[in-house]
Amino acid sequence: MIEKKVRDAMNEQIKHELESFYIYMSMVAYFHSQNLDGMAHWMRCQAHEEMIHAMKFFDHIIDRGGKVTLQDLKQIKTTWKTPLEAMQDAYEHEKFITAKINNLIKISREVNDYTSEPLLSWFLNEQIEEEKNTEKVSRELAMVGSSKEGILMLDRELATRVFPAGSPLNPLAYNVVA
Numbered sequence: 026m027i028e029k030k031v032r033d034a035m036n037e038q039i040k041h042e043l044e045s046f047y048i049y050m051s052m053v054a055y056f057h058s059q060n061l062d063g064m065a066h067w068m069r070c071q072a073h074e075e076m077i078h079a080m081k082f083f084d085h086i087i088d089r090g091g092k093v094t095l096q097d098l099k100q101i102k103t104t105w106k107t108p109l110e111a112m113q114d115a116y117e118h119e120k121f122i123t124a125k126i127n128n129l130i131k132i133s134r135e136v137n138d139y140t141s142e143p144l145l146s147w148f149l150n151e152q153i154e155e156e157k158n159t160e161k162v163s164r165e166l167a168m169v170g171s172s173k174e175g176i177l178m179l180d181r182e183l184a185t186r187v188f189p190a191g192s193p194l195n196p197l198a199y200n201v202v203a
C-alpha cells in the first residue's frame with residue numbers, strides 16, 4: 026500500500042505532468058500559427074511524452090492500492106513573442122519539473138517508501154534528457170537569432186524527431202517495472 030504522503034505528492038505530480046502536456050500543446054498551436062510545422066511536430070512529441078509521464082504516476086498509485094485524484098490545472102500562456110521565448114519557457118518549465126521530482130524523492134525517503142524509488146529514478150534520468158533537449162533547441166534558436174533562413178533550417182531539422190510509439194494510455198507500453 027502506498028504511503029499517504031507519497032500518494033498525495035504523486036497526485037500533485039500528475040497535475041504538473043498534465044500541465045506540461047497542456048503547456049506544450051499550447052506551444053504546438055503557437056508554432057503552427059507561425060507556419061513552423063517542424064517545431065510544432067517536435068513539441069507535439071514532447072507533449073506526448075508528458076502524457077506518458079502523467080500516466081506512469083497514475084498507474085503507480087493505482088498499482089499500489091491508492092486513489093488517483095485529479096486536480097485543477099492552472100491557466101497557461103497561449104502565445105509567445107518568438108520561437109526562442111517559447112523554447113526558453115519549455116526549458117524553465119523542465120527545470121521546475123526536475124525540482125518537483127527531487128522533492129518527491131525527499132518525501133518518499135522521509136516516510137521510508139522505497140518501493141517508489143525505481144519509478145522516481147526513471148524520472149531523474151528522464152529529466153536529464155528533458156532539460157538537455159529543451160536547452161539545446163533554445164541555444165540553437167538563440168544562435169540563429171532573427172535569421173529567417175536559420176529558423177527555417179532548424180524547423181526542418183526538428184520535423185525529424187521520432188514520435189513515441191504506442192498510446193500513452195496503455196500501461197503495458199510504458200510500465201517502468203515491466
Ligand code: FEO
Pocket residue numbers: 042045074075078119122155
Ligand atoms: Fe514530464 Fe518534461 O517532464
